[in-house]
Amino acid sequence: MALILKRAYQSYFWLMDELSDPRALEYPLMRSPIPTIIILYLWLKFIFHWGPEYMKTREPFNLKKIMIVYNILQMIANAYIVYYTIMARDIINWRCTEVDYSNSYWGRKFLSVAYFYYMLKISDLLDTVFFVLRKKNSHVSFLHTYHHFGMVILGWIATKFLGGGHSYFVGMANAAVHTIMYGYYLLTAYDSKFSKMIWLKRFITQAQLVQFGFILFVFVQLLFSGESCRYPKIIAYFIIPQNIFMITLFGDFYIRTYILAPRKKKIAKALLKDDS
DSSP, rough: OOHHHHHHHHHHHHHHHHSSSSSGSTTTTTTTTTHHHHHHHHHIIIIIIIHHHTTTSSSSOHHHHHHEEEEEEEEHHHHHOOOHHTTTTTTSEEEEEOOOOSSSSHHHHHHHHHHHHHHHHHHTTTTHHHHTTTGGGGOOHHHHHHHEEEEEEEEHHHHOOOGGGGGGGHHHHHHHHHHHHHHHHHHHHHHHGGGHHHHHHHHHHHHHHHHHHHHHHHHHHTTSOOTTTOOOOOHHHHHHHHHHHHHHHHHHHHHHIIIIIIHHHHHHHHHHHHHH
């Protein structure tokens, strides 16, 4: 047992010190995964225990002004990542983009954008906090919780070990969709009538499915990029099943919400009409 613990201890520091990007240590929360784990633990405790208990005997908070500001900032932040994707269009290659661990302009820029993306995923956790404070607990689904939890973990790993490279496509696609999504949230925060625009909700879910499909495609073809591509292909074996799982979850939500539910409503209306 002591030998196993010793090996685990040595493996942990080998992973954190030898395999990680030493430049990442310049950023807060990057030395160890413990702070990120604590943040996620406190978030889970709040959305499933502390928050609902606190709100049990209280009226929903009116967070309209806060959410308007929050959604505007989220739109700008995600658009910033999309902007740098456009600026780096001659550097990134969907077939193979290796991680630039140098201190060159783009080597540093990719790392800083990766860290910015990680911090952005932490800020995304406020989405769920707002749901709880507004007593919209039905929105705190497994799909929502799993996605937000996983993106924070992914953001930390990408910054710690892979500041740029092929993993940049994940952040790029995610930021593009979130720019649109937070634009929709901004509209609904400003006027609730926008939340009734089913076609817009459906479009956002479709965009999310396209996002996961795009990431899946990019990492599947990475496996066939040949030995000349020095991006660690082992990452693809984690990204591919993760995106298949997300396509399954979002696809199931899309079918139930936008295909089966309207059909049931039409059938119910037809039956009522026949009875009358």
